[in-house]
Amino acid sequence: MRAPAFWDAGPEHPAARALAPFAALYGRRSAARMDRPGAAGPCPILCVGNFTLGGAGKTPTALALAELLRGLGAAPAFLTRGYGGHLAGPVRVDPDRHGSVETGDEPLLLARHAPTIVARDRVAGARLCVAHGADVIVMDDGLQNPALAKDLSLAVVDAGAGVGNGHVFPAGPLRVPLARQWGHVHGLVLVGAGAAGEAVAEDALRRGLPVHRARLVPGGDWTGRRVLAFAGIGRPEKMFATLREAGAEVAGTRAFADHHSYTRAEIAALAAEAASFGAELVTTHKDHVRLPPDFSARVAVLPVTLEFREAGSLLAQLAKALGRP
Structure with missing residues (x-):
């Protein structure tokens, strides 16, 4: 879908106000779902998600995390739902055999870097990741999905967009009320520069959460x-x-x-x-x-790659999630 323009307007935009009752209903249901306890994973589960609908830089962030994990001696695999594809999985993505109609677009990119499993059943997908040699799983998206308990959840925010008008879908871009999402997040990845993103970063710091600043570098x-x-x-x-x-x-x-x-x-x-x-x-x-x-x-x-300004605090979070000193 294409985001409506009023999602980036002020919170008092007439369209947002008119949709507020529907947003309240959607928000209650989605928050209750997000709060459900998840099943323990077969290995550490690291989730790269975002607060809003649409892109924020999750896939480049997942790729960058995989490289950092390899530097720590881990063997990562990617787990994704495969948005836009028709395969329910669990199945390992093969870029030479699968197309975007089957798996969606992000899995094809991820699969060029590490074993990538598409699975609507995240628990079954996690087991298949381990079967293909993973000792840590990087979930591309899934912050709001309660199926698996996460050892580390990072919310990616595009600094140019922030969280839009701050309303829940359909009145705004948030998937779940922001106040309810913070309790499921262990850190923020802020991509690029912008006042909207800085406001979210300030909120994270007030809550005692680390902010990992990054930028997309073109090749x-x-x-x-x-x-x-x-x-x-x-x-x-x-x-x-x-x-x-x-x-x-x-x-x-x-x-x-x-x-x-x-x-x-x-x-x-x-x-x-x-x-x-x-x-x-x-x-x-x-x-x-x-x-x-x-x-x-x-x-x-x-081509773009995600570069962290300072990776020290992020590496410490990753090592802790892996259970390493």
């Missing part, structure tokens, strides 16, 4: 490259801004809904528009895996 040389950028992610404008900051000449941009399935007509229109601009097409890794192979070969990818 490749984009200086002077004329591009038509398109993306179907939580915040497409973030990708467009990253390209500009990397030195690309952005001739045009096209934003689609998160996890958008591109039609042949849309693909043809993108190709024609890029040709009219004398530009090359560029998109995100998540979008690239959703494109037909005959078209994806003609589209460049903007």
Whole structure:
């Protein structure tokens, strides 16, 4: 879905106020579900989630955590529901055999870095992670899912967006009332810079929670490259801004809904528009895996990695979760 504009407006926006009764009902139900006790995992469970609907940088954060865990001598595997895919699992993702229609887009990216299990039944998925050699599980999303007890839960916040207008869906982007979510979180990962994110960070610090500051770093040389950028992610404008900051000449941009399935007509229109601009097409890794192979070969990818400003406190949290001094 594409987030409505009023989610980023003030909390007193008329649309938010009109939807408040529905948000209250949704919030009570989702909070009660989140508070249920979870089953103990077969190994430490580290959850990378977010407070809101849509993208915040969870997948790059999960990848960065896996690298830190390897540095601690652990063998991580990723566990994900596989949003947008039809496979219920549990199944290990094979990028050479599976496509985004089957697994969703994020699992295909994760599977290039570590064993990745798609499972709607998180407990069964955790067992399969261990069967494939994992001694620690990194859950990409699942903060609000109570099936498994988590040893460490990190909430990822895009500093440019924060928590939107602070209301629960459908009046705002929150999945569960924020006050109810803090009790399930052990730390905050703040990605980028922005006043909205700083407000959330201040809230975390008041609660005695560590704030791990990070940024997304683009890969490749984009200086002077004329591009038509398109993306179907939580915040497409973030990708467009990253390209500009990397030195690309952005001739045009096209934003689609998160996890958008591109039609042949849309693909043809993108190709024609890029040709009219004398530009090359560029998109995100998540979008690239959703494109037909005959078209994806003609589209460049903007790779990004998440870098932590200071990883010391995060490494201490990871070691504690692993039961290591």
